[in-house]
Amino acid sequence: MEINGIEIEDTYAEAFPIKIARVLITGATKHWALVAATEATGFGTSVIACPAEAGIEKVVCGSETPDGRPGVYVQICTFGYKGLEEQLMNRLGQCVLTAPTAHMYNGLPDAQKQFDTGFKLKFFGDGQEFELDVGGRKAFGIPMMEGDFITEHSIGAVEGIAGGNFFMLAENKMAALTAAEAAVDAIAEVEGVITPFPGGIVASGSKVGANTYSFMHATSNEKFSPSIKDKVEGSNVPADVNGIYEIVINGLNEKVISEATRAGIEAAIQIPGMKKISAGNFGGTLGPYKFKLHDIMK
């Protein structure tokens, strides 16, 4: 399959279930909402060695938030609900409650699973806290240095999907990277997904296990490494490709990940120097979800 002269490989992204909490962080201005959201979702690329996968989903204006101020939806993801509750307490308590002008609301008020993170944070108020209603939401006010911090009682979570992905193969590194940046911009417009890696982009695709160092659980995917394409038997790097980036997508359900994949690929293939789109899978052994590129792009 070819679009815009770029080959779309007949392959699929393999993805797996993850628990996702969704939080709406508001601020006095869009800038301050983003400051809190950025801190709260940092150190959150991969659960391999980060305490959670986390990212900014979308920015909304005051007409779409309970308190009439601009806001940012973020997602925080872990494999289990126990770890997720801990991450909510720590990330929201340390990075949102402490952030200038930030307040926090439930990003999934209709989900079955609800954590009482706001209720637990209220004890920081040491008896001075109070209950209030914000746009129909049960919330607490905690007097602190800047004034009152507002937090909704609960934060909802669902079982979503992690590891949606696609690869951009290009003539060189900068063309691949610009394609990745354009793809991340486009995916940012899709509701319900995040791209948790730095700037939304992965520079280091990995394989499960290792050929040489048996003590490693994951190592660089040498078959997608351009600098050694001539040394590695069975390399998947075409002769005219010298730079590859991957975008990893987490999201609330299969539909939004498909939409994000499509939006990302459509943006990436506009970039001069792009050669091919591929995706990462483990032969179906890792995850139950398959996102077939040809189905998504047809």
Added chain:
Amino acid sequence: MEINGIEIEDTYAEAFPIKIARVLITGATKHWALVAATEATGFGTSVIACPAEAGIEKVVCGSETPDGRPGVYVQICTFGYKGLEEQLMNRLGQCVLTAPTAHMYNGLPDAQKQFDTGFKLKFFGDGQEFELDVGGRKAFGIPMMEGDFITEHSIGAVEGIAGGNFFMLAENKMAALTAAEAAVDAIAEVEGVITPFPGGIVASGSKVGANTYSFMHATSNEKFSPSIKDKVEGSNVPADVNGIYEIVINGLNEKVISEATRAGIEAAIQIPGMKKISAGNFGGTLGPYKFKLHDIMK
């Protein structure tokens, strides 16, 4: 003491020792170096419930880095060296190795304490990695999707200081916040320090322990809470103050924290609506370092 018509309270910031590792992250452009540095230092405001305190120290141009590319110095801080090594492995392995165009170098090459984080990361190369010299530094190249990731062998660390601080008390929240933003800008010019909270600013000053909820280790400092100043006996909030922000400073030694405190206060007191500068301490029970505002500002 009064400067620019603003009262500088005769008090001191109380600070304590912490272990600090310093890393230089370079990128193809300043933008991409900052993307990696931001992800690697996120979720890093306070060791109370973050796995580390972390922040961006300064941006440098290519003439000041081993590989001739623009770079960003970051600091990562924990109480012990064991936890610090783990944070280096996880934050650098997950947020710098994975970041587009980012490479990493030792930010304290002359420190006695050195972690072989780069050496350990090289195993991700699964036998395809190679040793090289970058501007006189011993480094490894790891072939991956984008090309070769470069990491210096070691990352140095020292015993530094956490918890330097000062408070900005203002007529309202926005005046206090603009003062804090101006202070953070000014502190960013001081070598050797970070301001680890969101946007460099703390909205929620705390006290040790609790009056009401004995199970809490730290709670909101009600004596510096403007919204309840009329209800709290012994409130430290003046009648004309309705917003307070704190800046917390970590740094390599006492000298740089003093410099940063001075630079921050000098910037903050330029802002219309500012009323007073104070600082936080625990009566000398918590930390061995005292930063007296009157000594610093004289």
Added chain:
Amino acid sequence: MEINGIEIEDTYAEAFPIKIARVLITGATKHWALVAATEATGFGTSVIACPAEAGIEKVVCGSETPDGRPGVYVQICTFGYKGLEEQLMNRLGQCVLTAPTAHMYNGLPDAQKQFDTGFKLKFFGDGQEFELDVGGRKAFGIPMMEGDFITEHSIGAVEGIAGGNFFMLAENKMAALTAAEAAVDAIAEVEGVITPFPGGIVASGSKVGANTYSFMHATSNEKFSPSIKDKVEGSNVPADVNGIYEIVINGLNEKVISEATRAGIEAAIQIPGMKKISAGNFGGTLGPYKFKLHDIMK
């Protein structure tokens, strides 16, 4: 009238007709589209002494542009069509054609008034230019250093409105400014309008003519100047107000300016320290359009 505890004065903004051209600038990424748009709309606050009033209207993603790349709508405004054509030639020829990866399309393809700016720019191709169709639009490709610059044949214009406005009066400067920033963020979500002043905000409201210097056509509005409120007879600055900012809004028609005014005021009154909303008029002598705050906010 009071909303959120803030007085909305019973007054109106007086506005006048202006000619508005609307251009869609696309780029390889959102960043590069914004770089071109920012340069093309600079030095464009007021036709009093700028060659045009100009600003960024909104950012759109690739699915909404003729070439599938992210884009930015800008408006360029002058009193007459002759001056407008000159501004289009100069601003687009010097700041978009020259900008990295930028292409330009008609932002008002259905308007009656059309300038053949793209046709005229093609002569820069010196005979090497070619005609092409981009998403159903007649366009030209001009070979240059970066590759081919693409410009649509025509740029449309309409008679719109300049000078929609409102004032934010606050306890101090920083509170008023944060309110203005929040208002500009909110107005950015309204289609069809721009806020042409620096950062969207006016620090210097003016009156027509002068009391003292008769050679001046416009001077500072001393009745809205907080620092001299006690010296000026008939000052409109309340006792508790020490900072005022104005937002000026240009737009395609009365409806979008009303919407923008409402969105801006709703955002501004969320900010702590805000005291009052007002608006600027000249007693109906200057312009035929009146935007009554009480009608807009009811």
Added chain:
Amino acid sequence: MEINGIEIEDTYAEAFPIKIARVLITGATKHWALVAATEATGFGTSVIACPAEAGIEKVVCGSETPDGRPGVYVQICTFGYKGLEEQLMNRLGQCVLTAPTAHMYNGLPDAQKQFDTGFKLKFFGDGQEFELDVGGRKAFGIPMMEGDFITEHSIGAVEGIAGGNFFMLAENKMAALTAAEAAVDAIAEVEGVITPFPGGIVASGSKVGANTYSFMHATSNEKFSPSIKDKVEGSNVPADVNGIYEIVINGLNEKVISEATRAGIEAAIQIPGMKKISAGNFGGTLGPYKFKLHDIMK
């Protein structure tokens, strides 16, 4: 000559005299100083059809400005002093006086040529203005909506140089553009220079006159146009080059332009996909200044 495997062509940039005024714009924060500076220097790429060439030179912190606030140096350039005075009045009066929290100071207080722009702007105060001293500088305060606007009496200017330049030729557009971005970042560290084009970068190198359209004074330089390299006789585009960007540098004297050229080239040649550095001249017919790449890079 080859550096880092990239050919540096044995050629020179040809540059010519221009009048340069230098202004220091301060703000409550770095952000607000940049907002004013960006507006004041927009629509300022080339005097061919912009009213001036203009750009941001550097950001300084409060310890380096007369009023203790962060600031931004900008340069505004025209061929004659008469046009320069008009541009100062219009750009500073419309884009700095009107900008939130911005004040303006003389960026060349020791220059022989001084314009009394600040003195003239004071008449906007309509008799309410006052004289004051700011850090030893004679200044005026003008009461307006936000409070008092401060402007120094005079703005200095010198005869400087416009048109310093170099070209980055790369395998494709994105590699060339990333090289250009890295170069602009590096040049931003050099005191005394600006890169006036959008984002500091020129996408459209031109030649004097035309081959086909004799009514055009400047047209695209077809010999440096990659998309038609196979059609144009005597094309200077190598077979392996498909994207070229130029950086144009204005500056106070030959020394700073040489330094900026060197810093920019050193940064650009770090980028993967870069093939060659060249420069633009007109055979010595246009300007008296020659910047030989081999001299600068040796």
